[in-house]
Amino acid sequence: MSDWKAETAISFENVSVRKSDFVLGPTTLDIPSGYITAIVGPNGSGKSTLFRMALDLAKPDHGKVTVLGQEIGSGDDDALKQHIGYVPEEPYAHESRLKGSDKAKINGFWYKGWDLFRYQELLRILQVNDHQLLGDMSKGMRRKTELALALAHNPELLLLDEPSSGLDPLAWKIMIDLLHRHMDQGDRTILMTSHIVDEVKRLADFIVFMAQGKVLGFYEKDELFCSWFTYYVSGEGIDARDLADMPGQTGIEFAGMHTFRVTTGKAQDAEAWCTDAGLTVVSKSAMELDEIMAALLHGIGLETKANEARGLRR
Secondary structure, three states: OOOOOOOEEEEEEEEEEEEOOEEEEEEEEEEEOOOEEEEEOOOOOOHHHHHHHHOOOOOOOEEEEEEOOEEOOOOOOHHHHOOEEEEOOOOOHHHOOOEHHHHHHHHHHHOOOOOHHHHHHHHHHHOOOOOOEHHHOOHHHHHHHHHHHHHOOOOOEEEEEOOOOOOOHHHHHHHHHHHHHHHOOOOOEEEEEOOEHHHHHHHOOEEEEEEOOEEEEEEEHHHHHHHOEEEEEEOOOOOHHHHOOOOOEEEEEEEEOOEEEEEEOOHHHHHHHHHHOOOEEEEEEEOOHHHHHHHHHHHOOOHHHHHHHOOOEO
């Protein structure tokens, strides 16, 4: 896990939420300013709940949430929300009778930083006709409209809950490019959730893993992929107990002929340990995001959720 420190855009301090069918936390999590952070986890992990708390659309039972230096719920937050853009996972049903252009007029009235020319440029890039009713648009067209609306006031903080849901491959590539351009200014932050492995790899600087309302880890992306590997390890007379102390190991499987398949989140330490133990590394391969998620869940005994994690889309 990275020791990296920076100013935070969002701070969740010991927050918890308890409902009849769901428990979140207690969770402490800092989202760094100036970077893209992706939260990854199975459905029902609590990702959207964190977003809603950051927007004061849901209240924690305990703890506090601070966004751009202001504690949420401590007073009038209209000025704060001027600096935030949000694309929810599911569009708001009550807006379905509005045209995209109607919602743009509302946004233009409310956001002091609303940029009409930027909005029109985004419509052109995304190939959107905003004169349709939002409720009559296809899922992908409405998603593109929501993205244009969220980006057009150049928000300092952008919250994207499954932003590519419904987008075709071409629109997805355009979205990736738009988000990279949005970050070019250097003082902006994106917090996103995604089930798309390639989306996280292309966009995220930091990755948060969540499951069952708890944060499993916060990682710098490049460090994460350099640390998590699958090894095939062999040795005369070796058995699983000999590998139990391998640094970072999260799973051991017999592979036949004095060989075991081992997953670890501390690759360099694990290789050095094998050398010291007189074991041979037959082969190794870097793990993909879904495999890392499954390994983390397997390590804490959440087998069903681990199987769900393997369903993250490439």
